[in-house]
Amino acid sequence: MDPILLAVQTLNGLQLGVLLFLVAAGLTLVFGIMDFINLAHGVQYMIGAYFAATFTAVTGSFLLGAALALPAAVLVGVALERVVFRHFYGRDHLDQVLATFGVIFFLTELVRVIWGPTPLSFPVPAWASHSVTLFGGATYPAYRLFIIGGGLAVAAGLYALVARTRFGMLVRAGASNPRMLQALGTDIKRLFLLVFALGAMLAGFAGLMAGPILSVEPSMGDNLLILAFVVIVIGGLGSIQGAFLGALLVGLVDTLGRSFLTDAVKLVLPASAAVDVGPALSSMLIYVLMAAVLIVSPTGLLPAKGATR
Amino acid sequence: MSADTLSAPPRAVRFRGALLPLALFALLAVVPFVAGALGQPFYVSLFTRIMIFAVAALALDLVLGYGGMVSLGHAAYMGVGAYAIGILSFHGVDSGWLQWPLGIGAAALAALVIGALSLRTRGVYFIMITLAFAQMLYYTANALSTYGGDDGMTLWGRSSFSGLVKLSDARTFYWIVFAVLALSYLGLRRVVASKFGRVLRGCKENERRMAAIGYNTALYKLAAFVLSGALAGLSGVLLANHTEFVSPAYMSWVRSGDLIVMVVIGGLGTLHGPIAGAVLVLVLEEVLSKLTQHWWLIFGPLIVLTVWRAKGGVVRLFGGRA
Numbered sequence: 001m002d003p004i005l006l007a008v009q010t011l012n013g014l015q016l017g018v019l020l021f022l023v024a025a026g027l028t029l030v031f032g033i034m035d036f037i038n039l040a041h042g043v044q045y046m047i048g049a050y051f052a053a054t055f056t057a058v059t060g061s062f063l064l065g066a067a068l069a070l071p072a073a074v075l076v077g078v079a080l081e082r083v084v085f086r087h088f089y090g091r092d093h094l095d096q097v098l099a100t101f102g103v104i105f106f107l108t109e110l111v112r113v114i115w116g117p118t119p120l121s122f123p124v125p126a127w128a129s130h131s132v133t134l135f136g137g138a139t140y141p142a143y144r145l146f147i148i149g150g151g152l153a154v155a156a157g158l159y160a161l162v163a164r165t166r167f168g169m170l171v172r173a174g175a176s177n178p179r180m181l182q183a184l185g186t187d188i189k190r191l192f193l194l195v196f197a198l199g200a201m202l203a204g205f206a207g208l209m210a211g212p213i214l215s216v217e218p219s220m221g222d223n224l225l226i227l228a229f230v231v232i233v234i235g236g237l238g239s240i241q242g243a244f245l246g247a248l249l250v251g252l253v254d255t256l257g258r259s260f261l262t263d264a265v266k267l268v269l270p271a272s273a274a275v276d277v278g279p280a281l282s283s284m285l286i287y288v289l290m291a292a293v294l295i296v297s298p299t300g301l302l303p304a305k306g307a308t309r
Numbered sequence: 310m311s312a313d314t315l316s317a318p319p320r321a322v323r324f325r326g327a328l329l330p331l332a333l334f335a336l337l338a339v340v341p342f343v344a345g346a347l348g349q350p351f352y353v354s355l356f357t358r359i360m361i362f363a364v365a366a367l368a369l370d371l372v373l374g375y376g377g378m379v380s381l382g383h384a385a386y387m388g389v390g391a392y393a394i395g396i397l398s399f400h401g402v403d404s405g406w407l408q409w410p411l412g413i414g415a416a417a418l419a420a421l422v423i424g425a426l427s428l429r430t431r432g433v434y435f436i437m438i439t440l441a442f443a444q445m446l447y448y449t450a451n452a453l454s455t456y457g458g459d460d461g462m463t464l465w466g467r468s469s470f471s472g473l474v475k476l477s478d479a480r481t482f483y484w485i486v487f488a489v490l491a492l493s494y495l496g497l498r499r500v501v502a503s504k505f506g507r508v509l510r511g512c513k514e515n516e517r518r519m520a521a522i523g524y525n526t527a528l529y530k531l532a533a534f535v536l537s538g539a540l541a542g543l544s545g546v547l548l549a550n551h552t553e554f555v556s557p558a559y560m561s562w563v564r565s566g567d568l569i570v571m572v573v574i575g576g577l578g579t580l581h582g583p584i585a586g587a588v589l590v591l592v593l594e595e596v597l598s599k600l601t602q603h604w605w606l607i608f609g610p611l612i613v614l615t616v617w618r619a620k621g622g623v624v625r626l627f628g629g630r631a
Contacts, residue, residue, distance in 0.1 A: 037433050039566075087617055093433055094379050098573055098616045101566045106609030113603055226444045226562065229437040237433060276455055283448035287441055291426050294438070298429045 004138040009259045010252065015144050017251025018151030022206035023224055024231040024243040025158060026199030032175040032238025033195050034089050039100040040080065042225025043107045044200050048073040048207025049216045050115055053122035062125035062212075069208050070201060077200020081193055089192065108218045120216040147209050154205060155244060162240055171195060175238050227254075230286055234293045236300030245301060250286050257285040329624060330494070330581035333588070337487060341480055350479060354551075357483050359591045360490045361547045366571040366583035367493050368540035373569065374578030375501055376533045377513030379436045382423070382443025383568050386416040386538040388450060388560030390545025395555035396456055398464045405468030405476070409546050416542020417535050419446065424534035428527060440562055450557040461556025468550055476550055486547055490584070493540060497580055500536070509533050574615050576622030585624050 027041050051072045056065030084103060088096045123129075128143040162168035170191055173181045182188040206224075214220060231250050235242025262278025269277060293301060337360060344352035365387050372378040393412035402408065423442045427435055451459045467476035476482050500506050511519045512526045520526050549555050558564070567590070575586020593611075597604035619625075 031433065037436065084613060093436060094373070094569070094573065094577075095616050097379065097381065097436060097566075098569060099613050101570065102609040102612030102616070104609070105605040105612070109603050109605035109609065113606070222562070226441060230441050233430075233434060233437050233441065276453065279454075280449045280452035283452055284445050287445035290438070290441060294426060294429055298434070 004136055005259070006256075007134065007136070007138055008140060009256055011140055011144065011148065013252035013255035014248065015148050015151075015251070016255055017248040018148055018155070019206050019210050020224070020227055020231050020251055021155055021244050021247035022151060022202045022209075024228040024235070024247055025155075025240055026202040027228055028232050028235070028238055028240065028243045029171070029195055030199045031232075033171060033178065034192050035178075036085065036089055037093055037096050037100070038085070038199075039097060039225065040103040040107065041199070041203055041228070042221030043104050044073065044077055044080075044203040044221070045207040045210075045224060046216075046218065046221035047076055047107065047111065048204030049122070049211035049214075049220060050111060050120065050207075051204070052208030052211050053120045053216050054115075056122065056125075066208050070204055073204025073207070074197050074201045077204075078193065078197050080200075081196045085196070086189075086192070111218050117218065122211040122216050124212040143212060147213070150209060151206075154202070158202070158240065167194070227286070230290050232300075234290055234300055236303035239300070239302050242300055242302035249289065253289055254282075254286050257282040261285065329585070333581055333584050334491060334494075336588075337490075341483055353479050353483050355591070355595060357479075357486050357551055358548075359587050360483075360486045361544050361551060362568070362571065362591060363584040363587035364486075364490050364493050364544035364547065365541045366568055366575070366587045367490075367497055367580065368537045368544065369568050370572045370577065370580065370583045371497060371500070371537045371540070372530075372534055373572055374582075375506065375513065376509050376530055378428075378530060378534065379569075380427075380439040380534075380537075380565075381436050381562065381569065382439040382441075382565050383537070383541050384562070384564035385423075385443035385446045385560045386420055386541035387545035387548060387564070388446060388555075388557070389416045389419045390542030391549035391555045391559050392450060392456070392545075393542075394468065394546055394549040395462055395464055398466070399456060399462065401465075403465060403469050405470045408468045409543075412546040412549075413539050413542045416545065417539035420535045420538020420541075421531070424531050424538070428530055428534065440565070443560060443562060443565055447557050447560040447562070450560060457556070459557055461554060461558070464549065464553045464555070467553060468546075482551065486551075489543065489547065493543075494580055494584065497540075501580070505529065505532070570612055574612075574622055576624035579622075579624055582622050582624045586622065589623060 023041065023045055026044075027038065030036055030038055030041075048069060051069035052062075052065050054065075055068040055072075056062050059065050059068070080103065084099060088099050124141075124143045128141075128146050130142050131139040132142050132145060133139050160168075162171055170181065170186060173186075174188070174191060174195075178188060181191075207221075210220075210224075227250060231243060231246040233246075234249060235244070235246030258279075261282040262274055265274040265278040265281065268274075337356060340356045341353050344350060344356075365383065368386075369380065369383045372380050390412040393415045394408050397403075397408050397411065423439065427438045427442065430438055450456075456462055467482070470476070474481055474485065476485065501510070508519060508524050508526075508529050511524070512530055516526050545559065548559065571586035571590045572583045573586070574589060575584065576582025593608070594604070597607055601607075
């Protein structure tokens, strides 16, 4: 196995994992505290990318575009919470699935009406469009390193926020027993809105970071949402640390599987069959990982403490 | 839904409850004649499609409405049934005697494996896991480049039944699908009224209590899941025959969500509800898409409003019940 290719693919896996973490963290926070399952989270990620692409094109600067896109994405999230989602707290999970499903249809179509069905061009910012030389002569795009760094920084900030601040204390208390928290006098509706806004911000941030390297199109949120579900199931619902561990695992297993599994299959099967079997197997790999984790521990690797759901 | 569904309804209610299913099937029975009179063969095709999805919605209702298992991946079993037909047809096997049982069997097997793993979990985990496994099958179908990959593939033709019936005739096919739907409906009525059905509903109400009085609840739920998967597989077999085409899109998670929408809008936990839901959703889709190409802008909020305001689905508006 080529060590340089391995290093590059490991970085790619890390980069996918970081993006997955940003999306999964919002999902798992919202679920852990409000017992609310938000399928539209992937759409919020997609909208973040659209805002960033548009504002970058208007202002001519990626950083300025990002700085405008982030509050816009939060605003959309808050509007969704106020208009639709808050009516569905405390309802059946089935109702929540359906309501957010309807929101997906609406927003995806709205994006198609506003920006058109074709992918938006969103170039990598000039200051990060070069490649960096790593050890052993491998080169790696600077922008992807920027994603990894930015994502890890946000992950650290999120950890500090949840573990070290008063807001984080309320979040943790809300995750283990929201009713008790309300009885103790916390304005739980305000907390819900804040947590939802935080989740929307993380999804929007993931979208604006991913925009330049993925294609900005209406369906870009779907795949990521389902990967984020796999992440949450592996990591344990409601747990930020679990989401982090799960995201890195899924990112690495998926990326490394896609680049090396077909070659591995060629060792066992004739090349013509391997070309068919390899990609099919590698696209199944993370689901096999998920099934394996479930067999060992049905509530994921690091379930949130006190969560009984 | 509530404890009252567990006891037998009084005779008058039972009679009124039978009216709506009868009206639904009567409506479906006159479609070919109306279409013939109007000179609109398109309606035969549209309602064939509606009935095929009604079979899948019925299958989903068994686990969703009666078993309380929110499966967000039921399109996958439809897809497995459809792909079984497609793959057999690709290799020159066009006998329906072989194709149909294999399609149903493959879907049942998929449901057995996925169900056995997913039923270890509950609540939101179950929703996410059924969705994830369905996505796994979706991507697998995408990767099958021999069988068309993400473009899908066109079938050589519909299944042949030793020349007994010609599925290629649109009307004949309509009546076959009608018969499958009617038999599925009547069969499931017996299933949900049987001891098995009552244990299943008991698991939905309070699984711990059912386990405490000695039922192996996991086994009952798995059996329902496999039965449901097999029936969804049958609807996939019909769909492949109807469109003479299979593609990974049959398994997409949006399709799975559509099936849930049909069941819930129609009426969860009643058997005529999913049929009414399939008719309503697909007719609405047809009408709205004629009005504007951006019909999702109307349909999305409609789903949200229905879930928010109209608990129990449209069949409750008629005072009907299972």
